[in-house]
Amino acid sequence: MSGIRTWMFLVTLMSAFAVAPTADAQNPFGEMFRAVGNIFGRPAAPPKPPPPRIISMKGIEVDADFSNKFTAPLRKMLNAELHFVRKVCEPTDEEFAAIYRRGIQVVAKMARHYETQEQAGQRANTWELPAKVFLRELPIEFSELLTPEKLVRYTTELEARKKALDDAARGMTVVAIDADCFFTPHQIDAVDQHLQENWSQAWSRNHQMYMYTQYMPLPSTAELGDQLTDAQAKNWSARSNRGRVSFGWEFDFGAQNHIAGNNNGLPPIAEPAPIVNEAGQAEPEAKSLAEVTDEELAEYEQAMELAEAEE
């Protein structure tokens, strides 16, 4: 009887594991043992966090209408990005129509890429954050659709957003350590500076994770160098390390907003109607920068100077 009970318990454990959604196909038993360890209080050694997998958009060939489960959340993020392009660059209708179409293509490529990663069994919490992919890829993709002046404005703004994203990750890391170490005002800035100089991308996660500081990937005592006093270092070393937890791809993707809800972003931008000329024919797409002739560029610069002089 006790034998069958043991097996029943094992089976229950296995079935719970089998039906629970998890992206940890690389090492499912490692995850299971860690979960059991958490329940029963046996601290398991935390796995070393792998670096995020960087998307290379080159070589991903996919139709613009390609769609999978990643498409909807990515489209939502793209919508916010399109609002941002409008605000910063004030594109013409023609420019915006081309930007919109290119954005849809970027989403299709990203959706394909994340699908490939998932099929390869890579954990969602090791994927590169879509927010970062957008910030890196969109200026490249839009570079040939915007005028040089608009492009400079756009890339400057995106660089600042990247920095703000990193600053937030670092800031939250500082306050998470402070909960155990109670920093002095000087230490708050000194630790921030130290982390800036020694930042590991493994500590960057989707910022919804900041609401659950106990699961945040945080630097070890050694990684904090000599920033802590002895008593603080002892406190920090004694904290429970819960490893690198994944709450599923929607969470790691940043597709969920745990504060304002998921459907409360900026209003969706409708697909721009194709630009037609007086004869009712569709206008050709805007030229890419490589296709612009020297004469056209000189003409453009002259027009810009004139506009500036008029201002």
Place this chain on the structure above:
Amino acid sequence: MIGRVGLSCRTRCMRNGFSGSVWSLLLVVVAACGWVPADVFALDQRIQMDESNFDRNVLGGTEVEARNKCKNAISVRIAFVELSCQLTLDQRKKLELAGGGDVERFFCAYKHLKSEMKFGSLTMDEWNAMWQKMSPLQTRFQAGLHEHDSLLMKTVSSTLDHDQLEKFQDLQRRRAVGLYGKYLRVAVQMIEQQAPLTIDQRTRLTDLLLEKADLPGYYGDGRQAIYLVLYTFTTVPQDELQAIFSDIEWTVVERFVRVGNSRGLQNMNWIVR
């Protein structure tokens, strides 16, 4: 019942030539493939809970380890006070005693709860009931035992003289400003996830809040801290805040502020600028 059914099936199969291990393997495969709902087996699932498991759940380690951690925490807090002013031996002893009082108060509650607990083999319902009781104590321990309502902090106010207290409060204010700046970056990013801001908007927003918002003196866990920082958006002139955003952006920002307003005020104390 499931156990009895399993047993009788097993007996019949063994009569027909199935070995016990083959039967067990079959069960594992069936369950692992998800063909059998987990809750069928969960009926018989029990959790072994003993005193050391209880300690790990509440304290994150043994009682000795937790007490050492508390001892360190008192040293860190008193070192913080000493950074602002020179303490006399008498004052230092009083603070140590008060810090020890906070720790003992916590461990008294911990021991009381532990004595009420039933250890051994627990059903899921028993485990859940136990967790409901353990969880607040775990949260209290993780949040730290020397926050604004602690004996230590009250003793600081009553033990330091006027000059010392002023210096200490100044240090606390500077710490509050430093922490607020870090939390603010995160709260702004939460908003930017839905409505990205320009450099100009981000600068104006953070400047306005750093200059005019009320400063929290205690943040709590990550979730509570973000709500609290969003709440501080309501403590600056709303026309100045709204002027930073376009109309459609303001509808997004306003939602965040509303959430902060409704959830950010629990367990709060404020640092006077």
